[in-house]
Amino acid sequence: MDNLINYVLHLADNNLIITQRNAEWCGHGPILEQDIAITNITLDLIGQSRNFYQYAAKLIGREATEDSLAYLRNERAFKNCLLAEQKNGDWAQTVLKQFFYSVYQYLLYEKMQGSKDEQLAAIAAKSLKEVTYHVTWSSEWVIRLGDGTEESHARMLYAISELWPYTGELFEPAPYEVEMISAGIAPDPTPIKAVWLQKVREVFAEATLAVPENIFMHNGGKTGTHTEQLGYILTELQYLQKTYPGSEW
């Protein structure tokens, strides 16, 4: 049961943390339509993470709720991948992070639809329709900036150098994930890597960008060892509930 709870929390945390980052763009997007686009994507992702948190809370029982899981756990208890917590940087970094994540999410959820866990299968099938739009949107932006001006191309190159080292972790199963894979509940992310890489190569080719080779990959987010970024995110995200416990509005 602990492995299932950890796996569901991992899925929930991934979405919550990238969502909190994306939400920083609310009211600051480069143009109105894109401000609306990134916040709409964020809304989809937060809805999906609520579905996962509600399920985790049900599995944990006792006093757990979706809110207690999001607002009251500490940094080391969060199991999101490191990619999700990285800084937004400029628009190039934000759309590239979303692109890497959305393609991964799409491929993972596509397989998760066949999970032996009915609730995970249902959340995956539901989310997949939304993620399809996120993949299209983020791919178009990577192409637009990569194959854009000298300035936008340079910014994409910098974004790749910043974010690529955090993509390896997505395909390295954590111990609880390994258990869930053998139980037929979680999809194995290892074989997804080649398909993910293929999609990234296709989009990068159109964006006149190259996929980096032989880069050191960071690891640890899935088991609670995070980069310094997560602390800042949680400080802001959890401030209200930690300062005024149980407050509602």
Add this chain to the structure above:
Amino acid sequence: MVTILPNISDQKIWKLLAEVSDPEIPVLSVIDLGIIRDVKIYGDETEIIITPTYSGCPAMDAISMDIKFKLIENGYKNVKITSVLSPAWTTAWMTEEGKRKLNEYGIAPPGKTPELLPACPQCGSADTKLLSQFGSTSCKALFQCNDCKEPFDQFKCH
């Protein structure tokens, strides 16, 4: 013991549900939206099974509450709203009546496939272009008519 009452009670509830509208798109009822999956009556308990449109749609909480109030106002005592995710909601469940009302309201109805360009709900022209796949709510995309130049929303094919 669970007793399923005759269909007539169901009909009454479906009629009441037709009066509950989407808070963001008031011309659409929850039935037009295709989010009511089932109505169950056990003795004096009524259970309405609904499915969310989009995972993060903030209107869903308001809709659940509105359904509950509508039934309570009409004398139903134990009203339970259950949300199910599977099978995932699709715009194919939207009623034809709903699509017609949407178009009259100025929102192009969902097409059969996402690639299909919607006709302009203002002037009827088929010559339109996509401005953004994301619009004012999760369920809408933003278009512009190349003839009358008016921007308009489309309820996305989903």
